[in-house]
Amino acid sequence: MAVKQTAGREKLGTFAPKFAELNDDVLFGEVWSREDTLSLRDRSLVTVVSLMAQGLVDSSFQYHLMTAKKNGITKAEIAEILTHAAFYAGWPKAWAAFNMAKEVWAEDETPDSAKAAHE
Template identity: 85%
Template sequence: MAVKQTAGRDSLGAFAPKFAELNDDVLFGQVWSREDKLSLRDRSLVTIVCLMAQGLVDSSFQYHLITAKQNGITRMEIAEILTHAAFYAGWPKAWAAFRMAKEVWAAEEEETVDGKAAHQNEMVFPIGQPNDAYAQYFVGQSYLAPVSTEQIGIFNVTFEPGCRNNWHIHHADKGGGQTLVCVAGKGYYQEWGKPAVELHPGDTVNIPVGVKHWHGAAPDSWFSHLAVEVPGENGRNEWLEAVDDATYTAVCGQNA
């Protein structure tokens, strides 16, 4: 889909018509619209880092922050992007960029707090604490609350909207595997090579050992499930690649 931009003509159409044309029709109309080469999300990321590196945290930077948010960059991701860039572009520039980014993502932060509270009211199990120990295996923020740690391990795992874990496989020398019991929100489960399944409260998924799979929340809903560890000998998880945006978007589309 072509990006439509009129800022050049609106501001400079009479004074510098050629510049306005290049801005609206070439930069945005052609370069930004080449999604087959680079996604809008990635173009936003590159643009933000370039502007921050030059110290250009002005109205154009604010525009590109807003655009980045619209293109799917989350509050957590923009914080990580600016933190990483700070070591190369300069610490003072990062401070200035953060002040503006905090304002742009403020509404999302409030929505996250309100959405989390509403989700908690839908279930009897606690959301728990940020799942920091396994954060490297998730896209987005997840939370973990132990329900039972004796005899059988049972954990309430909560995913914020759009969050999902990486592809992974449960292994065991004997027995093993995992059972998911959905308790709130809407999510997805997918096995490698098979269509994804939409999950709702009350749904149960039985995952045998040796099956590559992932599970997580829908883009517009929080999601929680109990993860029940099936007893087995020498049980372990093999964490694999992340569920990329293209795979996740296709799953959401097929279940729309």
């Protein structure tokens, strides 16, 4: 189930109230809540790839990576998603995206799994 989003109002409410309203009520309140049509997991996948393709590897990208993880995208899946998208969106964009994804999924890597990966 989608979480009620208030970031727009919290960060831009007095500066750009209409934009904040559209962000919180329409984008997150309506579009992201249509889970009967497309799951949150799939919406996260589409959003991450869309942002990466634009080269928007910033705090919003990090937010959507964390959301993707919460919505069930695994470390192996994000690696495959970004690798696949690299061929369509651009290799340098994928490098930047991988650096941020590596941080988000870092706690999934135990010392033993990291060691095994390098053997």
